[in-house]
Amino acid sequence: MNWINADRAAVIVAVLALLVSVAAVVVSIFYGHRQAHIAAAAKEEARRSADAAERQASIAAEAKAAAETSAAEAHATRRMEARRQHNAGALKDLTLRQVELRLGRAPELSVVLRNEGSQPYDYEIRNDHPSPSARFATRGTIKPKGAAKIVLRGMFPGIRIEAFFNGECPCDEPDSPRWHWRTTYDVEPEREGTTAG
Template identity: 45%
Template structure:
């Protein structure tokens, strides 16, 4: 009987020890799980913060790229405007280098009419450029009165004579309109692309040039 009693006590002690051990193990596991949860939570928080920082850096980089693109667009616009201004200047230079520069009034000559006793005035023009120009010449008496006197073509290096009027008649000057190739964007005038005006010069008397009517 004593042996049975001792056996039962031993079983109770063993059962208690097993229960306590299980509780300790469960507690340890709970602590481990808790610590792991804390570590996992911190890790996830660190990952989320890192992702947030990365997103912020990406947003900053995108904003910087937008600024760079805007700056490049503005620079391209300024370059295009500058190129346009240069092109306009070149076109204007080409325009001024056209008939305005090429056509010269060499002189106005007083020539004896071959069949009548009076003399006539002739304007002598020269094309010193390399283009062909169409011309329209008129005599201007004053700001409100003029007379057309000649039209035609003048080739590169050519000299042409245009009859103006009888010698002795007073006039203010010679106006000329010219047409020809020009790269500028200026519109043509009512009578041509270029206009030149010369005040009436003193006439010269040619020595041996015969009249050349045009």
């Protein structure tokens, strides 16, 4: 070990220190490159996640808009169906039959109102006379599959009568504050009754 002296030992230590430094730089570069690659991959993954989240938000907004449109269309369809059922309600179930005129000092018009439906209806029948003082009305309830004989005094042939009805209806839009349905009938007696003395 004569060849190792202080100068040679210093050189060996310096060479070893240089090798350790180079190794440290190489390792640092390797790990730095690896960390940069990991950071770039994480950044790309975050970008993909943000894009996916944006797509999900867009899909959710489109689904919400489609659901709102569908709900509005369903509501409009329900309202149209309720209105159709309203229009078909009492006016399809109730018919006026057997019109008869009895002449005398106060002519009387007898009509029979028939209910072909499955529910009762309240009714008000009045003559469609322009003068309020000449308007006569009668009210009542007609049962399902039943009939009501209605006598209107002071009526003459060719006069119309107004009919107002109430009953169950799926719609929420009454035609008037009091009566749900209104219609008119042209009165033409089928035959003339006996003349009262």
